Amino acid sequence: MIAHVQREDQRALTRGIARVAGLQAVLDHALGSTPAPPCAEFGTGNIILGGDGSDIILGRGGDDVIDGDASLNVRISVRQNVDGTGPEIASFDSMAPMIPLMPAGTYNPGQLVAVREIMPGTANAPGRADNFDTAVFQGNLADYTHCHQQQRHAARLPPTTSSP
Numbered sequence: 001m002i003a004h005v006q007r008e009d010q011r012a013l014t015r016g017i018a019r020v021a022g023l024q025a026v027l028d029h030a031l032g033s034t035p036a037p038p039c040a041e042f043g044t045g046n047i048i049l050g051g052d053g054s055d056i057i058l059g060r061g062g063d064d065v066i067d068g069d070a071s072l073n074v075r076i077s078v079r080q081n082v083d084g085t086g087p088e089i090a091s092f093d094s095m096a097p098m099i100p101l102m103p104a105g106t107y108n109p110g111q112l113v114a115v116r117e118i119m120p121g122t123a124n125a126p127g128r129a130d131n132f133d134t135a136v137f138q139g140n141l142a143d144y145t146h147c148h149q150q151q152r153h154a155a156r157l158p159p160t161t162s163s164p
Contacts, residue, residue, distance in 0.1 A: 046059070
């Protein structure tokens, strides 16, 4: 029974990652899973996204995933079919502009699909560095391992070390 429950938990975690488009790539990059099998779970720490512009980000537990460029976008996708399938025919960042459209019958509630997606940040213009993110770490620098990948830096605190 325990093995069955663990398999169900694993499937639930994998489905959870899949509910946010682009989250798999963020986790794989941060946890070093690429090109190996993809990261199937993230059960500790926080996922901290900074978005466009320059950010100063403080991870507190030493087990956070930080991407200073990416952001989480949540929107309402209107699909062609009343069961929420088919191509997207409209997209809204808020329900407010949809208020007159719903009672008028323009859209059916079954056509509405919540979309969660990780959006990449805007790259710096040539010769500019105005999108510069800084991660602030607690504790001793010697407690962290750093790596540089594709113009990104990552730091990971060993699991046996705790930050103050």
